[in-house]
Amino acid sequence: MPGKKSIKFKSLEFKDLDQIMEIEKLSNPTPWSIGSFIDCINSSYQNIVILQDDLLLGFCISTVNFTESHLLNISIHPDFRSQGMGQKLLDKTEKELTKKGVSDIFLEVRNSNIGAISFYKKNDYRNVGKRKNYYRLLAGREDGLIYTKHINLSSFVSISRFFLFFLKKIISFNRGY
């Protein structure tokens, strides 16, 4: 359709790091270092970026640990917020995590981050606790709120997906890639 912008997803790559760092610095009061993102690429984390017509708009980093995932960072470039991009990215993240057998997602969010808290609540994340002084501020510290979401897969589907994911890892390890 003419004029319709195409949204795509891909895994984070080293060549994306300049754009990722720009978004991170505009999004996080105490931004991650480039080294943290490099560690994510070199790990088995799920690192998804969202693109609109090849322009990188945001990213979501999450760990995968058996049936649990820790959503470590999700950010959309400020120029593209409140346009449904974060929603698309979170939907894609959850979909890919469930394919890997994840049934429970955990995350921390700054106590003062009202926008992100609304975003998570809208997506059925519920507050299950607080980590005192968890986050650094430019001056001082602030609490982190712990949110979690259970993705309602039947246990059979969840276990099958986990074993399939694990099997693929073993096969690719044996093939040396």
Ligand SMILES: CC(C)(COP(=O)(O)OP(=O)(O)OC[C@H]1O[C@@H](n2cnc3c(N)ncnc32)[C@H](O)[C@@H]1OP(=O)(O)O)[C@@H](O)C(=O)NCCC(=O)NCCS
């Ligand atoms: C949180 C974030 C990823 C949301 O991305 P986004 O593209 O702006 O969100 P969307 O436009 O997809 O919003 C989806 C829903 O989330 C909620 N929401 C998102 N931003 C909100 C805000 N600032 N205030 C209130 N609700 C908000 C709304 O309910 C919205 O649904 P609606 O459009 O039907 O009202 C984005 O604001 C961001 O990058 N923030 C800075 C980084 C950050 O704080 N990350 C979270 C760290 S834990």
